[in-house]
Amino acid sequence: xKRFLLFFLVxxxxxxxxxxxxxxxxxxxxxxxxxxSAGDAARLDPADVTDGISITRTxxxxxxxxxxxxxSTEIEPCLAESWDVSEDxxxxxFHLRKGVKFHDGTDFNADAVVYSYKRQFDPNHxxxxxxEWAYWKWMxxxxxxxxxxxxxxxxxTLSEPNASFLTSMAMFTVAIVSPTACEKYGADFFxxxxxxxxxxxxxxxxxxxxxxxxxxxxxxxxPYLDRIIFRVxxxxxxxxxxxxxxxxxxxxxxxxxxxxxxxxxxxxxLLETAGINVGxxxxxxxxxxxxxxKPFADVRxxxxxxxxxxxxxIVEYLYKGTAVAAKNPIPPxxxxxxxxxxxxxxxxxxxxxxxxxAGYPNGFETTLYAMPVSRPYMFDPPKIAEAIQADLEAVGxxxxxxxxxxxxxxxxxxxxxxxxxxxxxxxxxGDPDNFLYVLLDKDNAIVGSAGNVAFYRNDELHDILIKxxxxxxxxxxxxxxxxxQEIIHDDAPWVPLAHAKLQMVFKKNVKGFVLHPxxxxxxxxxxxxx
Amino acid sequence: xxxxxxxxxxxxxxxLLGVSMIVFFLxxxxxxxxxKVLAGEHASPEFIQxxxxxxGLDKPLYVQYFIWLRSVLRGDLGVSIATHTPVLQELxxxxxxxxxxxxxxxxxxxxxxxxxxxxxxxxxxxxxxxxSMTGALFGISMPVxxxxxxxxxxxxxxxxxxxxxxxLSPEVTLRTVTxxxxxxxxxxxxxxxxxxxxxHLVLPGVALGTIPAALIARMTRxxxxxxxxxxxxxxxxxxxxxxxxxxxxxxxxxxxxxIITVIGMEFxxxxxxxxxxxxxxxxxxxxRYTVDAVYARDYPAIxxxxxxIALTFVLVNLFTDLxxxxxxxxxxxx
Numbered sequence: 060x061k062r063f064l065l066f067f068l069v070x071x072x073x074x075x076x077x078x079x080x081x082x083x084x085x086x087x088x089x090x091x092x093x094x095x096s097a098g099d100a101a102r103l104d105p106a107d108v109t110d111g112i113s114i115t116r117t118x119x120x121x122x123x124x125x126x127x128x129x130x131s132t133e134i135e136p137c138l139a140e141s142w143d144v145s146e147d148x149x150x151x152x153f154h155l156r157k158g159v160k161f162h163d164g165t166d167f168n169a170d171a172v173v174y175s176y177k178r179q180f181d182p183n184h185x186x187x188x189x190x191e192w193a194y195w196k197w198m199x200x201x202x203x204x205x206x207x208x209x210x211x212x213x214x215x216t217l218s219e220p221n222a223s224f225l226t227s228m229a230m231f232t233v234a235i236v237s238p239t240a241c242e243k244y245g246a247d248f249f250x251x252x253x254x255x256x257x258x259x260x261x262x263x264x265x266x267x268x269x270x271x272x273x274x275x276x277x278x279x280x281x282p283y284l285d286r287i288i289f290r291v292x293x294x295x296x297x298x299x300x301x302x303x304x305x306x307x308x309x310x311x312x313x314x315x316x317x318x319x320x321x322x323x324x325x326x327x328x329l330l331e332t333a334g335i336n337v338g339x340x341x342x343x344x345x346x347x348x349x350x351x352x353k354p355f356a357d358v359r360x361x362x363x364x365x366x367x368x369x370x371x372x373i374v375e376y377l378y379k380g381t382a383v384a385a386k387n388p389i390p391p392x393x394x395x396x397x398x399x400x401x402x403x404x405x406x407x408x409x410x411x412x413x414x415x416x417a418g419y420p421n422g423f424e425t426t427l428y429a430m431p432v433s434r435p436y437m438f439d440p441p442k443i444a445e446a447i448q449a450d451l452e453a454v455g456x457x458x459x460x461x462x463x464x465x466x467x468x469x470x471x472x473x474x475x476x477x478x479x480x481x482x483x484x485x486x487x488x489g490d491p492d493n494f495l496y497v498l499l500d501k502d503n504a505i506v507g508s509a510g511n512v513a514f515y516r517n518d519e520l521h522d523i524l525i526k527x528x529x530x531x532x533x534x535x536x537x538x539x540x541x542x543x544q545e546i547i548h549d550d551a552p553w554v555p556l557a558h559a560k561l562q563m564v565f566k567k568n569v570k571g572f573v574l575h576p577x578x579x580x581x582x583x584x585x586x587x588x589x
Numbered sequence: 590x591x592x593x594x595x596x597x598x599x600x601x602x603x604x605l606l607g608v609s610m611i612v613f614f615l616x617x618x619x620x621x622x623x624x625k626v627l628a629g630e631h632a633s634p635e636f637i638q639x640x641x642x643x644x645g646l647d648k649p650l651y652v653q654y655f656i657w658l659r660s661v662l663r664g665d666l667g668v669s670i671a672t673h674t675p676v677l678q679e680l681x682x683x684x685x686x687x688x689x690x691x692x693x694x695x696x697x698x699x700x701x702x703x704x705x706x707x708x709x710x711x712x713x714x715x716x717x718x719x720x721s722m723t724g725a726l727f728g729i730s731m732p733v734x735x736x737x738x739x740x741x742x743x744x745x746x747x748x749x750x751x752x753x754x755x756x757l758s759p760e761v762t763l764r765t766v767t768x769x770x771x772x773x774x775x776x777x778x779x780x781x782x783x784x785x786x787x788x789h790l791v792l793p794g795v796a797l798g799t800i801p802a803a804l805i806a807r808m809t810r811x812x813x814x815x816x817x818x819x820x821x822x823x824x825x826x827x828x829x830x831x832x833x834x835x836x837x838x839x840x841x842x843x844x845x846x847x848i849i850t851v852i853g854m855e856f857x858x859x860x861x862x863x864x865x866x867x868x869x870x871x872x873x874x875x876x877r878y879t880v881d882a883v884y885a886r887d888y889p890a891i892x893x894x895x896x897x898i899a900l901t902f903v904l905v906n907l908f909t910d911l912x913x914x915x916x917x918x919x920x921x922x923x
Contacts, residue, residue, distance in 0.1 A: 093759055098881075101671055109629040191643075193629030196636055249673065265672075265682060266873035266881075267756065288759045292871040294734075300741050301753050464620040508634075 086571060090587035091286040095298040095310035099266050099291045102249035105234040106179050107190035111578050114231045115311075118580040119271050119287060120162070121234035121254035124153050124172065124213075125225065129581065130573045132335065132393055132489025134229045138167060138255065139213075144531055148220035155211040159278045161237035162259035169207040174238040176205045176215075189246045194232040198487055220529045222536055223490035230488050231579070257282040257583045266291055283571070283586035302327065302564060308587070309565040309572070315379035315438070318562075326567050332574045333383050333392045334561040335486035337494065338436035340368070340427075340447065340479060340554040341472075345514020348475025348506050354423050355478060361551040363413035365403035367454045373446050374557050378438045381562065385555035387544050388494050392558075392576040395491040395540035400548050410454040422455025428472060428480035429462045435559045436483030443556070444481060472512045481556075482512055489577050491540045496524045499547055515552035590914070590921075597910070601903050605896060609661065612895040613654050621886040623670045644670055646888075657892065666896070667889035671882070676893035679878065684897075685768025686756060687867070687874035691859035693794035698801035699852060705802075706809020706848075710817060711836060721806060728803030737796040737869040744792060752789050754871035761785045793870040797863050801855040808851045812844040819843075845916050853909030860905060861898040 098112045105117035124139035139153040159167035178186035179195040180202065201224075203216045217224065227233070240253035252260050257279065258271035269289040273282050290307060292298045295314035301307045303324065313321060313329070321329050342355045342364065354360045374384045386402035389395065414422060429444035430437055437443065444460045451458050458479065463471065472480045487493050497503055501516035520543055527539040547553075561578050571584040624641040625632065632640075641647045645656065660667060666676035705725070709718040745753035756770060757763060763782040766773045771790075774783035816822065817840055825835045862876025875894065882890035914920045 091759070101885075102673060191627050191629075191640055193627070193632060193636075196633070197629060197631040246673070264873070265679070266877060267871075268759065270759075290755065290759065290871070291873070292754055293868045293877070294871070296738060297741065297754050297869055297871065300738075300746055304746050304749070304753060306753065306758075466620055466622065466625065 086283050086584065086586040087589065088281070088283045088586065089285055090283075090589070091288060092284050092309070092569065092582070092585060092587065093307040094287060094289045095292050095301055095307040096289045097291075097293060097295070097298070097312045100263075100269065100289075103252040103260070103263070103269075104190065104236070104249040105231045105254075106175070106192060106195065106236070107249065108231075109193050114578075115580045116269055116271075116289060117231060117234065117252065117254075118256075119258040119582050120252050120256040120260055121231070121236065122256050123229060123231075123234045124155070125228040127229045127489065127575060127577065127579060130332070130575055132226065132576060134225055137229075138172075138235055142225075148222075148529065148531060149217050151215045151217070151224070152208065153213045153215070155213065156278065157211055159255050160276045161240070161253055161255055162274055163237050163240050163253045165237055165239045167235065167255050168210050169213045170210075171235050171238050172213045173205050173207050174241065175235045176202075176233065178241070179232075186241050186245075186248075189248065194230070194487075198227050198230065198232060220531075222528055222531050223488060223492040225531075226490040227488040258284075258287060261286075279583065282583050284582065287582060299564070302566065305566065308569050309563060311563050313562055313564050315381050318380060321564055328565045328567055328569075329562060330565065330572070330574050331560045331562045332576055333390050333558045334435065334578065335390055335393060335489050335576045336436040336484060336559055337385055337388055337390060338382075338434075338481070338483035338556045338559070339385070339388070340364075340481055340556060341477075341513040342479050342552060342554075343475060343477055343512070343514055344552060345475055345504060345506070345516070348514055350426075350476040350478050351514075352423075352425055352478040354417070354419060354425070357417045358550060359413045359417040360419065362403060363410040363417070363454065364451065364456070365551050365554050366406045366413065367410040367456070368447055368450045368554050368556075369405045370402075370554070370556060371405065373443055377442050377446060378557055378559070381438060382436075382557035382559045385558050386548075388498060388547060388553065388555055389491050389540075389544070390486075390558040390576070393486070393489060393491060393494075395537045397541045397544040399541075400544060403551070407450075407454050414454060414456075419455075422451075422457065424457045425459070425478045426461050427451075427458040428468070428477040429460050430465070430468060430481050431462050432465050434483055435485060436557070437481060438559070440481050447481075473507060473509045475506050475509060475512070475514055477512070480512060486577060491536075491543075492524070492528055495540065495543055495547070496528065499552065500524050513552035515550065517546060517550060520546045520550075594911070597907050601900070601907075604903055605899060608899040609658065609892070609896055610654070612892050613657065614650070616883075616886075616888055616891050617650060619886075623886040623888055626886050627670055657889075661896070666893035669882070669887055669890040671885040671887040671890065676889050679890070680875065680893060680897050682768065683862075683873060683875045683878045686872060687860060687862045687876065689769045689771065690790065690793055690797060690863070690866075690872060690874060691856060693790045694798035694859060695801065695852065695856050697794050697798035698805055698855070701798070702802040702805025703809050703848065705806040707813055707836065707841065709806070709810040710813035713814065718810075722810070725803035725806045728799045728806075731799065733796055733800070733863070733865045734869045736799060737793070737866060740792045740796055751791050752785075753792070754869070756786065756789050756872065757782065758785050758789075793866055793872055796870070797859065797866045801852070801859070804851050804855060805848060809844065809848050812847045813840060816840045816844040842916065846913060849909060849912055849916065853905055853912075857902040857905035860901045 100113040100116045101110060102108055103117055105121045122137050124137060125134045126137040128135050138156050140156050142151055142153045144151055161167060178184045179192040181187060201218050201221055203218045206214045208214050235255060237253035241248050244251045257274055257277045259274045261270040261272050263269045272286045275281055292301060295312055298310040299317050302310050321327050342361050343350050344355050345351055370384045374382050386400055387397055427444055430440040433439055448458050448460055472482060484498055497510045499511055499515055501521050503510040504514045504516050523539050523543050527536050530536060561574055568588040570588055571586050624637050624646055628637045628640045669676050669679060705721040709721050712718055741753045744751045761782050763773055763779055764777050766776050770786035774786055822840055825839055862874050862879060864876035864880050867874045867877040879894040882894060
């Protein structure tokens, strides 16, 4: 037990020192934080944006009923103090926090919650016309209705039980907006955002900067910072120069080429954490797909390929240290991650042996689909494809590389035209269901619209994933997902490659910021040491 | 003259029509779909179709073109799909930033280019001539983002003399009147903002002005050399006119036409927004707006921006042509 405690202490200190800025001194209020941002927000309505840069801005101004715990994807109360679930798992009753004000001085209550949600799914709602509400359609399509019970109680009815619902309730999409402001500004609400968050909107000069200032009546107590200015500086090297000069206090998305320079600067602090994402190589096992090739139906071949690829080298040299190697489909920062799984080690000899057992002593010829663009989870895919090609060649598999424009690439892989393809996923809500069900369940192995591009169909896994969707018992869900990862590991439909890290750089005197694996930004506890 | 002007102005119409048609169909030929960008990565086909209908992207192409053309003729460039804001309004907030930077860059380019060109011509084959022409070659060949980063590194960080990027320091406030910061600072009697805005203009102005400066220097030199060798210059020198008068009053004036052509062309190009310079220097101008619009497949924004850029280019060219006549009275337009 003692050893365990010591281990726990060491781990928590390490985690604490790499993902967050320490709290060792007493926080002091005051000061302006200048945030060096890679781009400008598209719009400032949290329910009608899909890009991380817009979400960073709205995170400062808006909150939902629930929120993520600091640095984790577990949830905690925010504008709702508590909630109950009905016996059948279809009705959620949220008890709202009292005495919360919007930035415009109006009261937060059940009407505001109903307004904020109904405007996203009820075509008859007066505000519905002003947005696309892309994320509601994707994450909340099973929500049947939202009703006010009394001024501080809201009831949400689902059309089917869904255990990831509560995790999703911490997403940016379901942040609460001021109905008064929505009615006042209409189509221009996104230029005049009003929420209940710790900071309120001041000014937005497109492509240049956005300013927010501390909300004095914030229910959780006034934040330490007086102001945050988000400055748009598109070039990562220029952001770093500004940070070195001291004209900005922190920056997002440092260039991998600058990491050494950052680490060597005693005035800067690099924060990093494994993000909720995965980059992978999928092997098409779907006999009904146009790209199906016989070898991939054999689990021994899929395992051989897992042994053949030198993942560590890819992560180190091609991701340039901006990722961690993956052994599971879900990232280690997510609850339910199965760390007991032993990854297929890099072993070309074993790979050749497995190929021989499967009846391919001389290997075979195939095609590897390579993404044309870098994505956060896949840094420089053409180079990664070439590395994989060389690794496969070494065990006798000759893979031709095929690349096509990104939109077409997605269509072709969804239609199963590939024998092997590189792809990845960025999590939406931090729930394992959002990875395992979406990417590996047979329900999503539909030719033409597949999320499961390995066209991997396992009934036992399907039962587990559905069961995990239907139960609200967190421990039971964790147990089910641990098991699911074992099955997936054994069947080896993918070669999980990497989880890209999130990285941010701060000046040494900025304290209290903790990176969130979903890249959500929480500025409440950030302060500047003078 | 008046007839010529009317004729040239009327000629703008077919040019813009042509540009509008080319850009309209070209952006639709390129892969990508704004409805998909707007609907998000996980959108169902039905939802993408609904978004397409909402933004009128489901209609036949020629119908879309005429609908767009009709609204353009009414002075409405449409609404940006990505930012849900009228395109004209967005262009008019970006244009002053680009205009201000272009004017400063051209000012630097003309000052440096014409001076270096004249001296090089007058002292042909001197050390100065070799140095300035080698410098000009460097100026043309240097990638602007590299030059920009070096300027920042040296003058922004190492010697800490000038701001690195942006138009104004965050702590400086300035009331917007025209969107041109220097002018606004003067109009509102804001000395601090004037100095701050000026300091922010130096590095991007130098970076952006380098290529035009090099081109102008080379053009000035060759044009001057040609003129200096002509008989009337020999006559003037023989008359005993002071060398300064010969060079600056007579030779330069006669050499000016090709120089003005280069200046006009370069200025027209700069007004379209310098994508690299604006990106490196975090300058909220037209070039970056256009590129962002291309990435977002924001058709109305791309079309509006290209049309706007074409219009400014044509107008600058027209102005240059008119300038010829005032410089060289022998040129008469009919």
